[in-house]
Amino acid sequence: MTEHITEDTSAPTATITYLPTARATEGSWYVIEDQPEPPATDPGTDTLILDKAREILADVTAPAPAKPIEKVVDLDAFDDAPLIPAWMKTYEGWAQFSGVFYRARRRGFRRWVRRQRTDQGHVRQFGRGARRMHEWVVGFEGVRVQGAAHTAHVLTREARAASRQARFTPRILGSKKELAMKTAEKATAAAEQAVALHKKAKKDRNRARNLRAGVVYGPPLTAIGGGYVTTGWLGATAGALATFGAGAFAGRKPYEEDADWTSEWRSLGDGDRMTAPMLDQAFRAAKVIGSEETLRVVQMPMLDTRGAWTAVLDLPPGIPAKRAIRATDELAAAFGVEEAQVSLAKRGRSGRVELYVSRDLPFTDKAKPGPLLALEAAANFWGPISIGPDVRGLPISISVVERSGLVGGEPGAGKSASGNTILLAAALDPRVILWLADGKGGGDLEPFEHLCQAFEGDADPEAFYEMLLDLIKDMKARYALLKKLGKRKITEELANKHPELRQLLLWVDELMFYTTDEEYGKKITKALRNLVSRGRAAGIVTFCATQKPGSDVVDTSLRDLLSIRWALRCTTPEASDTILGKGAAASGYSAKTIQAEMRGAGFLWAEGTNPTMVRADYYTDEQVEELLARATEWRRKAGTLPSAPLTLADQLRHQGDEDALILARVLDVFTAHATEDGPVEWLPGQLLVDELKAAGHPVTAEKLGALVQRTDADKVKRPWGEKGSRLAGYPLERVEAAATARFGLTA
Template sequence: MTELPTNPSHDRTDLATVTYLHGALSAADPGPTPAAPALGGTTGASDKAAVVESARHVLEGEVTVSELEVAKETDLDTFDDRPLIPAWMKSPEGWAMYSGMFYRARIRDYRRWVRRQRTDRGHAAQFVRGRRRIGDWVKGFEGIQLQAVAHQAHIAASQARSAARTARFTPGLMKNKKAVAQQSADRAQTVAMKAIAEHKKLRTQHRRAYGVRVGVAYGPPMAAITTGFLTAGWIGATAGSLATFAGGAVAGRHQVTEETDWSTDWRSIGDGDAMTAPVLDAAFRAAKVIGADESLAIVKMPMLDARGAWSAMVDLPPGIPAKKAMRSVSEIASAFGVEDAQINLAKAKGKGARSGRLEIYVARELPFTEGAAPGPLLALEAATNFWGRIAIGPDVRGLPISISVVERSGLVGGEPGAGKSASGNVILLAAALDPRVILWLADGKAGGDLEPFADLCEYFEGDADPEAFHDMLVEAVADMKARYALLKKLGKRKVTEELANKYPLLRQKLLWVDELMFYTTDDEHGKKITKLLRNLVSRGRAAGIVTFCATQKPGSDVVDTSLRDLLSIRWALRCTTPEASDTILGKGAAAAGYSAKSIEPEMRGAGLLWAEGSNPVLTRADYYTDDQVELLASRAYDLRKAAGTLPEGPTTLADQLRAKGEDDANVLAVLVDVFDAYDQTAKEDGAEADLDWLPGTVLVNALQAAGLTISPEKLGRLVVREADEKKKRAWEDSTSALNGFPLAAVLRTIQTKYGLTA
């Protein structure tokens, strides 16, 4: 049985609403809200005034929002080249991280020392160089001067001997020549004597300095070895020898002019190593984002935030766009030693943004695996504003993400168990807590996830019935046409919040379809449903109709591409393949680095949300337990009751007949009520079968009691019976059989005359 919806009461005014966003405090009192013009409706003046006064009393001026603690934002640019060390670093967890870093550093130092020993910079090579340097220092430079002076003395002596021989063998008869030769011999002898004396002096000084340097260079080592041996035997001698070896190695060190990395241990942020410029360069080179001889330019230094995550902003080398790095998320994550989901690469936005500027964020642990904080709507005691921004949840950095759904539509997809129901609750609860929003919900899996919202819906299909959902869409298209007719009459192009508050017909409507696959793959109604949905999504947004569809894998066999491409908001929860992710986010998203396959199974409720901006954002929806959903639905019921926007519920067949306003319809309505009353009485007495026949006298008496004058003959002409239905039957204590009317004949008449079914 398909129950037709009824129109809610439209007697209401502009509603004072509060839009809740993460981190918001209670707003200051803006002053008295001017009274809005009364809205049209079908109720009386007194009822209208009561509803308006009730709505104002609840929703205007008495809204309280519990205050939340707001974390003060820190301008990281005010720091110098030192990383920001938050308070948690001094906690036991922080000290444990420090200890781990210290231990890994010592292990790497030891490995580096072992590898270094095989090179010319090992300690053995340093000792050999040190011994040579000490020997050269012990010899000193006096030996060169001594040799020079000895050479000069030798030459002077040779010249003196030659001059003496010349003077000796010059004949006496040559008195002048002999005197000159004698004077030359005397001068040469004087020079030779001085040179020899200088040589002796320098040789004495050299021996003295050499002895001092020998004592300085070799005395301490010999003293250390001897003292150690005399004090502790061979152990002491060994210690002295090691000290001597260390001294020689220190003396053999030399300045390193070329850059050398002695360690082959990879620096891993996942192992607790700090993010530094060399670590970033090495990671991007390993991922082949930049060349072996290229490096990154640090725009904002790597630093820790209060969550223990590293963040930095870099400029890629000229000619390399940020998108190239974003396509290599897996390679960069591997180089960092973390999971793909722990790293977030985004093109820089805002002032100073450029094509090659990249924001890097590496979470300390896998994000979205900790317990979710209480949803923000629990702290809200007022109505939301579905025309404003809707708080979705935090991103990987803990920053709140909000979206606007005005004039938009959305698609939510992911594998079973990825958190579609919990994610959908964020949008559904925001809509339910705005009393102005009309809810039309369809549950394609009939699992009960949408049941808490059933009492708030004007139209609710919870039995996974494709035919009923098709009828819902037919009604929605008819409503869309009525909205456009009113807009054309008003001379407006689209629905605005002001128009929606003034005209009840233009109130925002949310059409939510869960497990769309069940409806669109139906053999009989699937193509019709797709066509109607495409009509609603393409034309309904300007009429104030917001459509959201949720399904496991929205492939072309489930959602026609002509419909899927019209859904502007995409939310991809975890998928099993990159191709499945692309069916939600669009072709090429996975190749650009945005794949829902990288979301780990532990990250329930997390997904790539592409609603605003040029790139999807990894976000986890705020989580509400079943009890919290029930609580908020109850709060939404009270808000709608106070605002007069609660749906009146399904209309009975008798009420539908009375709504026709015709005499025959009123007669048939009384007959339906009489059959229902007698059937209920019979069941209370223990009857198992439904009551399907009543005597004509009983029906005529009931009609007369209801103020309708009708004869049995006229009743017979109105309710036409077939031949076998005119047979007389026994009735209670009657002694004879009576003429009567079967219920089937009454229902057949109603369907034939008015097209209504029970």
């Protein structure tokens, strides 16, 4: 380091040079290049120079650090434009504004597209506007022209008739001829005046129409034509768009509201919404409430998932719910729908009703599969049984424990399908004992025969009466066991412990055929009344089905004991009352209102409830077979499947008597010779003897004749075989009679 001292010492300076010993330390970030060696100086001088440099450096003060300039931006501050924050002018603000604007425009475009499908679409608006402007152009002068034309035609015909009468009046009549001529002249003058008025009315109409047509059609034609002349097709397009916009503006209001003069008479049947004023109007029209009274809406009218209207209403004080229910027909007329579409039920208290109005006629769609098809285990007949959906689509179930029922309706109403809901539920419970009687003899109950402990399918009143007597004996045995066990009635737990006390279902189809029989009708009625009145506590459930259970078909003493009533479609309200009870139709529950399309629907009335419109679950023939196959398997596993009835031959073999075995073999020979047409009615005696000997029974013709007694007519020889040889023989009827008489068996 060298200091050069000059004469001017006012601003001392120092020059610093690198010392020879200065080297870059290890790891430093700078590099000192090699520099030439400084000139040699005196050591004392070097010391003086260094001290002077230290003094100069000590006097020099470091400058104060510069303070950074901080710019504070208030993002909530506003500039001169009102309600526009400062951050809106930033990049992020403009981006957000652009996104909002884009999304708003896109949503607006979508709304515009959806709007075009409605009555507020621009095309429909233009159509309404064009129609309204055209109607204004046409005007009302046409009515005056038509009236003048009609008057002119009438007067012209009268003038023509008067002229004809004057022309053909003989001149010799004098005054009559003159009077006829004057009448003809007056009629002609009146006709000419009427024709002139007609012409004037037409002229005025045309002048007014032309003037209005110029006002309406002139500007669009001028705009389109002028635009085409000025700028070609572009101008014509602009004129057409302007015309379209003007027409849409003129038709912005729906035309129907302007032209509908009957809006106050519209109803649910016309597609209107159910409102509180509509409810008041309908109930007033049905005479349920007075003209000055109103309903209190507890639950506002609303649409359910099926598209039906439902509401809960409070009637004015002093008006019971049954008054509204009785007026179902009048309410349906006020709502503009069918009576079957309106359903009214009491809700909680006497003056509160629940109104349900379906969109279409209920129960006309295809029935859904019944719930029994989904069963993976045996059913429980002690619990609730699914009957079917009501008009709201809600499932309806009933309990048949200690109950009895009556199902009635006209032919084709769906009694067989309705009965299957109860019969299948009983069949799918292996614990239930089935006793069935088919008074129709048509085979509807035949698929259940192999599950029945007793079955009468031939529509035989005598056989049915014997069945009832056997059932009464079983009922007495049940009561004897209950008395022994110290119980009053059968419960599910008790029936599970004692199989002889299992539930028993007696189903009688077409009861009318049995009760109207001259010989056994009264006996059957008495036996049924005994079973229904006493058998409930013994676990015997009785159901009867018939067409019209009037007093001439079913005695009222029996009918009134049947607690469950199911009225399918009936032809008259009186027929409906014979099922549901007297006064049901007057209370608004009439099966007469059920339409023919609503097959399987009916009013179900269980104890303690009002009748409910229910459609029975429907099972096809294939589904019935599938369910009965399950029932058979479950009963076989449970050991409750009834054994097939023994034939007369098998009964004879169980006797263990030699003569019984001979007669059993004779019956087997008859069975072996049966054909497709049926069993053979007669066989030769020699053939029977040979078959008996072949089976190990050394029987002679004399012994066989002693076993089977024949009359002289039975001993007559008959042709047999291909050659037609006449042989004596034995009729099948005589063989069966001999077996049943000697051993007390049944064929």
